[in-house]
Amino acid sequence: MTDVIAIKVPGTNFTYLHRCGPDSVLVVDPGNAPLVLEALRTHHLALKAILVTHHHWDHVGGAADLQRKTRCELIGAGATLIPAPDRTVADGDVLEVGAVTIRVVATPGHTQNSVCYYVPARPGVPGVVYTGDTLFVGGCGRLLECDAPTLWQSLQKLAALPEETLVYCGHDYALENYEFATTIAPDHRRFRERLAEIQKTIEYDRLTVPSTIEQEKATNIFLQADHPQIRAALGLPEARPEEVFAELRSRKDLFG
């Protein structure tokens, strides 16, 4: 297996297993414990730790059950997490879980305590970032606890990661995100190409993850709030990037 096993949860969520030893993994955002336990059994893997990106139930709902059944460690940010984490993390923290080194990137916006987990590349293996509900394939999270400039700054931190980094996000919203992008900017060639690619991916019953940081910078409309073509498409030729981003985010809220 590769380092990552993606689990599609019924609905739109993704949960991920990341190898951290010959027979062990950590899990990211286990909303559903039975699905994780089944994947562990199927692949003969032990669970070392649970990493949670933010406190929403569809990301953390399975954590208590997994903790009880496997006695693994729960890692996350902030006091709003239920159950409370064994290890609380903050921006820039470096975690060692088994053989894996993970850097914590604080990304407030969707929630105040949202964090992403970045596993740097090693020879022959690209880096990985788990982006929760901050960055999606072709999109970004809703502003539930913060303002648009805060999320825009957080997205810039992710965009600054190495371009080949694989992006594993918390929900499968790729199709609607590219439908939205092509509605806003119908002439944007890369958006149209990516929409067709995503439609084919879904048609062939493949997962829409991972993306890469390079791919997101080139085709995620929310990361292009500083591009003249997007400013023009919104009728905001003079607006600052965070204003363009705020406008995009509120139009997406109405789009679905």
Ligand SMILES: [Zn+2]
């Ligand atoms: Zn959420």
